[in-house]
Amino acid sequence: MIYRLLVLIAGVTLGFAQFSWQDGGLPIRQGVHIEWQRTGDVSEDGSMIIAWSDTRNAIRDIYAQKIDSDGNYLWGEGGAVVADFEGRQEDPLLVRDGNGGAYIIWRDYRDENYYGDIYGQHIDANGNRLWDPNGVPLSNQSGEQSSHNLCVDGNGGAYALWVDKNGSGTYVGTHLGPNQSDIIAQGVGVLVSSYQNGGFSLEYAGNGEAVMVWTQSVDGDQSDLRAQRINQNMESLWNDDGGDSGKTICDAEGIQSKAKVTTFNDNNVAVVWRDLRNDPDGDVYAQILDESGNSLLSEDGIIVCDDTGQQASPRVKTDGVHAFIYWEDKRFNNVDPFVQKMDTQGNLLWTNNGVQVISDPNDQDQVRMTVDNNGGAFFAWIDGRGDDNIEWAGSDIYLEHISSSGDLSFAPSGLVLDEDSGPQVDPLIKCNQSGEAYIIWNDRKEGSSIIVELQKVTVADGTSFTNNGQEVWYGVDGNALLSSSLYIEDGEHLVAWEDNRYLSTGHPGSYTYGLSVNENMNIASHQEAEPLCFNPFQGPHGGNYDFRAKLAKSSSSIMMNFHQYDGPYRQYYQMLDYNLDIIGSDSGQEIDSQGNDQKYSGVCTVDDMYYLAYSSLNFAYGIFLQKYNADGIAQWSSPINIVEASFEDNLVKAVIPNPINGGVVVIYESASFMGVGLNAIFVDENGAPYSSSQVCSDCNDPQYESYASGDNEFIVTYKSSSSSLSAGVYAQVFSFDGNNFGNGASYIISDEVNDQRSSRITYNQFLDEYLACWNDGRETFNNEEGEEIVDLNILCANLSVLEGDLIISEEIEVAAIEGSQQQNPSVFSTQSGNYMIGWEDMRSAQGIDQSLNLSFEWDAYYQEINSNGIVYEEGGIPLSTDPFGQVNIRFGVLSEEDNLYLAFWEDDRSTGKELLTNIYAQLITPSDSDCTLFDVNADSNVDVLDVVQMVNIVLGNLIPDNYQSCAADVNSDDNIDVLDVVSTVNAILNP
Known part of the structure; x- marks a missing residue:
C-alpha cells in the first residue's frame, strides 16, 4: 500500500492526506437534537402536516411529515426533507397551500453564520420540493433577519414577514405563490413598515389580504398597538401618515402588549x-377592525376580562362566525386557562370574565386552542399535575373541549393525553373539518432526548392513537464527551464517551457509551453504539476529563473503571468481553465501600492482570491500589493503601x-496549602511499594501532563512555573526499577517567555525515541485595538535516552499561523516510525466575534513527521473545519497490518440555540516515509524525467524497485498505469 506525503514542485508545497472517510469525518456519536417549534396545519383532506428541525445529519436541517386520520405517516419514516443545504437551517413555520402541500419558511445560516436570513420552500401533497431544492432566499441581505411569521392568503398562496434588524429595523415581507417565480422581491423583500418593535402577529384577513399587529413603544412606559394590512402585491393599505407607518388601533394610557390577530367575518x-x-396585573381587551382599519367596537377596545387577578398571554381564534378569546389567568393564584366567546358585533356570549376551562389546583400553562368547526373549541396545555410524579x-x-354553549366535554379534570414521567411540553393543536383535533407535543420522558408525539381526539371517542401519544420522530440529545479508547484487536478499536442522552434535571442518566470502530464505518454506524455499563450515575463530569471512564484490556476481557456520581464519588468497574457484552452486574462493581470520597483513578494491565489505583478521602486523600485477574476478581482481600493520607491530598x-516485575508505577500530585508536588511510587506485583521519589525537586508547583513508556524507561512531562512566573514544559526520566535519571532535577523541554503547556508525549519504537509537543506562547501579535496578544503555536521536540541521560533536539515548528491560535496538541507514533500530530486551530475564525457563539470556532488540524521531516503543507491540513468547535483530538491504531489509524475528537458542529457536542472520527493511512509521490527518480524534483520513468514502467521497459513502485502509484490503487501518468503531468502543469 502506498502512502502520500509532501511534494515540492517549483517551490509550491502540495499536501496530500490519506483520509479514507468523508470530509470532516464520520460520526461516532451523533445527536439528533430535535427542535419542535409548534408549527403545523391541517390539510384539505383532513390530514395534518407538521415541520421541525434536527441534526440527524450533523448540521441542523428542516423536515416535514404528513399524518392521515388513521395515524399513518405519509412522507416516510423521519419525514420529507425540506432543507438540507450547507449551514444551519432552523425555526421552521408552516401553513397549508390549499392543495395538500405546504409553504415553509425558516431561518437560514448558510450565507451568514451568526445572524441568519429567511429562506422558504413549497412542498407538494407528496412531500416533494417544488422550488429550488436548496431553498429560496426570501431575504439574504446582510445583517440579521429574524422574528419571521407566516400566514395563508386564502387563495393558495401565503404571506411571509420578518424583522430586518439592519439599522433601526423594519418590518419586511413578501408574498408566496405556487411557483418560485411568484415570490415578490426574492432575496430582498418589500418594506411593510419602518415602525417596528420586535415580534408581531400575522393572520389572513379576507379578500386575499393579511393583517399584522404589533406593540409600539412610545414615551416613557407607554406602549400602543399598531396594525398594517397588505395585499398580494405587497402594498401597505393602512397608513396614518400616508407612508408606511401602519395605523394606531389602541393608544390608551399605560401599556398594551401581546397583541394577536385573526380573520373574522368576511374581511x-x-x-x-x-x-x-x-x-x-393586566386585563384582556379586544377590538374588531373592518377592511379599512376602522374600529367597530369602542375606541381603544372593549373589556373581555378585568378580574382582579392577573390575566396574561391572550390569544384569539375564529370559526368565521364567533371569535374565541382565551388567556392564562391567576385569579385563583395558580395558572388556569379561561375562554370567552364573542360574536361579530362584539357581544360577549359566555360568563362574565370568561369560562374556566380547567379548575385543577396545579398550573396549566402553554395553552393552545383550535376551533372545532361546530361552534365549539378544543384546548391543549401543559399541566402541573405531572409535577407530583414520584418517578x-x-x-x-391535557386537553379539554368546550361546546358551542360553553359546556365542558371532559369535565371536571380534562382529558389526559400524556402522563409519562418527565416533562411533556410545547403542545400544538389543530382541528380538521371533520371535528378531529390533532395534538402534537415535545416529550422528554427519556431525559435530554426529545420525542415528537401525536394524538388525535374527537368529542365522541376521546383519544384515537396509542396511550400517552404516538411517536412521530425520536432524537438522541445531550452532550457526548470523550472518555477513553482501546485497541481491541486488528481492525477493531473501541472509542468510549460520557453520554448524557438520558440525563436531565431530576433524572439520572449519564452513561458511558462505546462503539467498536472498524474500517467499514459509514454515516449510520454510530447508531450501533451501546452503553458499556447501565449504572446511570457515571457522570456528568463536564470538562473534568480525569473523572471520565478509563479502559484497559487483558487477553480475554476489558475492564472499564468509572466514577459513580450520586453523592460522594465512588470507584466502580465494569467487565466486558471483546464483543462489548457486559460480564457480571450491568451496574458495575464497587471497588471499595470504605472511604468518604474516591476521586482520580487509573487502570492498566500487566501480565494479564488489571491494576486499579484511586484516591480516597480520609481526612485527606490517600492512594489505594487493587489487583484483578482477567475475570475481574480481586486478588487482594481489600485495596492496599500505597500512599498514606497526611496533610496533603494525593x-x-x-x-x-x-x-x-509485573507491578505498576503510580504518578500522583500532592496538593496542600504549601503548593503542589509531583511524585512517582513504584509497586511490585504483591502491592508492596519498593521505591518512591519526587518527579522533580527543583520545580515550582508542577502539574502532570503526559507520559510515554519506552523499552527500558518512561518519561513524564509536566508544566511548572519558572522564575518569570510563566509556565514551561519539563520532563523527567525513570527506569522501571525506580531510578530517577535527573536525580530530581528537571529536564527542560521548553521554558521561554509566556507559557508553554499542554504537552503530550509518545514513544517511537521503530526509532527508539520520543516526540513531545506543546502549546507555545512565546510569540505575540497586536490585535485591531493595538493590544498585544499571546500567539499560541504548536511546537515539538525529539527526546532520546542515551547513556542514562535525556537528549532533547531542536524545536520543530508544526503550526504557527500568525494572528490565530493553535493549542492542545495530541501526538501518536505509528509502527512504521511516523508521528501523527493533531491540534485545535482557530485560523478560520479570524475576524469572527466569538462572543456570539455557544462554542468557539476551533478546527481540528493534522500533521505528520517522518524521517524526511514535516510531511504536509506548512501549518498542517484540516481534519475538520465544520462549524463551531472540533476539540480534544486523539489518535488510536486500527490496524498495524494495514497501516490504518484513527483520529477522533469532540465535535460541536450540531450546535444551534443550544450546545450539542458529539464525537467524530477520521480514518488515516499515514504517509510512507520510504518514498515521495511523483518523484520516481528520487532527485527531489518532480518533472518530465519522472514522467518518462513512469511511462517506461507502464510499457514494461522498466521493472520498478520498491521505491519506484511507491512513488509512481500516485492514485494509490496498487497499479501503475496511464492514470498515474496523467496525474503526474497534471501535477507538473497545474501545481
Missing part, C-alpha cells in the same frame, strides 16, 4: 391584547505498567 379581523391601563416530576399534556494522575 374583518379581531384583535386581542393584554392591557395595563386599569390594572397593573420523575414534569408537566403532562491525587492519582497515571498508572503505568511496569514490565520488569
